[in-house]
Amino acid sequence: MKRFLIAALAATTLSSAITAVTAQAADDIRPRMIRFGYGLNEDSNQGRAAKLLAEEIAKASDGKLKVRTFGSASLGSDDQMQNALMGGAQEMMVGSTATLVGVAEEMAVWDTPFLFESEKQADYVLDGPVGQKVMDALEEKGLVGLAYWENGFRNLTNNVRPVEKMEDFEGIKLRVMPNPVFIDTFKQMGANAVPLPFSELFTALETKAVDGQENPYNTILSSKFYEVQKYLSVTNHVYSPWIVTASKRWWDGLSKTEQDIIMTAAKTARDSEREDTRAEAREALAKIKEQGMEVNKVSPEEIQRMREQAKPAIQTVIDTVGEPLFNEVQAAIEKAPK
Ligand code: TK8
Numbered sequence: 001m002k003r004f005l006i007a008a009l010a011a012t013t014l015s016s017a018i019t020a021v022t023a024q025a026a027d028d029i030r031p032r033m034i035r036f037g038y039g040l041n042e043d044s045n046q047g048r049a050a051k052l053l054a055e056e057i058a059k060a061s062d063g064k065l066k067v068r069t070f071g072s073a074s075l076g077s078d079d080q081m082q083n084a085l086m087g088g089a090q091e092m093m094v095g096s097t098a099t100l101v102g103v104a105e106e107m108a109v110w111d112t113p114f115l116f117e118s119e120k121q122a123d124y125v126l127d128g129p130v131g132q133k134v135m136d137a138l139e140e141k142g143l144v145g146l147a148y149w150e151n152g153f154r155n156l157t158n159n160v161r162p163v164e165k166m167e168d169f170e171g172i173k174l175r176v177m178p179n180p181v182f183i184d185t186f187k188q189m190g191a192n193a194v195p196l197p198f199s200e201l202f203t204a205l206e207t208k209a210v211d212g213q214e215n216p217y218n219t220i221l222s223s224k225f226y227e228v229q230k231y232l233s234v235t236n237h238v239y240s241p242w243i244v245t246a247s248k249r250w251w252d253g254l255s256k257t258e259q260d261i262i263m264t265a266a267k268t269a270r271d272s273e274r275e276d277t278r279a280e281a282r283e284a285l286a287k288i289k290e291q292g293m294e295v296n297k298v299s300p301e302e303i304q305r306m307r308e309q310a311k312p313a314i315q316t317v318i319d320t321v322g323e324p325l326f327n328e329v330q331a332a333i334e335k336a337p338k
Pocket of ligand 1: 038039040078095096151177197198199214215219240
């Protein structure tokens with residue numbers, strides 16, 4: 001009996017020791033260096049948010065988790081960084097959801113032309129269950145989605161002519177993101193759509209390899225596209241999200257506490273980035289004009305014609321993501337605040 005008691009006691013001690021070790025590992029924070037890459041420069045909304053993310057992570061981990069930020073695509077284009085994350089050669093990044101379509105086709109749902117009507121609507125859908133579902137599709141491909149940040153509503157710039165009606169797209173060599181829906185949308189409009197990584201865009205505009213591009217006001221300003229582009233046409237043709245991702249291989253090796261710190265920081269940075277982006281966008285158009293760009297607002301009638309013309313591209317989205325997901329997004333939009 002006594003011997004049995006001792007054995008039982010020993011076993012209990014041992015098992016609680018094991019529990020203690022596991023528990024400790026779960027809230028352990030180890031010194032780590034996290035490489036966080038992004039495509040825009042340090043003075044952009046993306047750069048400011050990356051900096052905040054790094055600060056938040058340092059604060060919450062007592063400086064143990066150190067984020068090194070790499071802007072201006074110095075670790076590679078969105079596409080190259082995605083591959084580095086999947087292979088475990090880089091820890092984190094923020095980039096366009098549109099370049100992730102080749103990884104998880106569900107992402108194409110955000111490329112639907114004229115999908116969202118307001119930022120509020122976008123926040124509601126992206127941060128809700130269907131946004132999470134699309135993000136979760138990345139996991140089996142080796143990426144963990146942490147938060148959607150705002151890139152914003154996209155507008156058109158070019159050097160050929162102001163685009164006032166659909167016919168004005170004719171013959172314009174337009175850089176688009178490397179993504180089938182964007183290629184399709186602008187082919188439908190009559191443009192000559194040329195897919196190129198963002199990291200090559202300024203030079204392509206400067207050397208006139210392409211005539212134009214489309215991006216939110218913030219990017220037109222921070223990337224100084226006004227130096228190499230004459231006309232800006234306000235179309236708001238699609239809302240572009242950015243997404244913060246982590247390498248799953250790396251993420252799975254983190255303790256629960258480390259994961260929580262990083263996840264929380266990605267969301268804190270998201271909220272402040274959206275505010276910052278919107279405030280900047282409100283001032284941007286005036287600044288762009290000051291820099292000498294000629295700005296025109298496309299009329300509601302012409303926007304309606306573009307919407308009609310873009311329908312085959314919407315079908316491409318449905319074929320890519322499947323009708324159930326497409327409908328789920330539509331249903332979330334219905335419920336969203338205007
Ligand atoms: C930056 C890109 C950019 C996107 C594009 O790396 O490629 O035009 O809008 O923000 O992700």
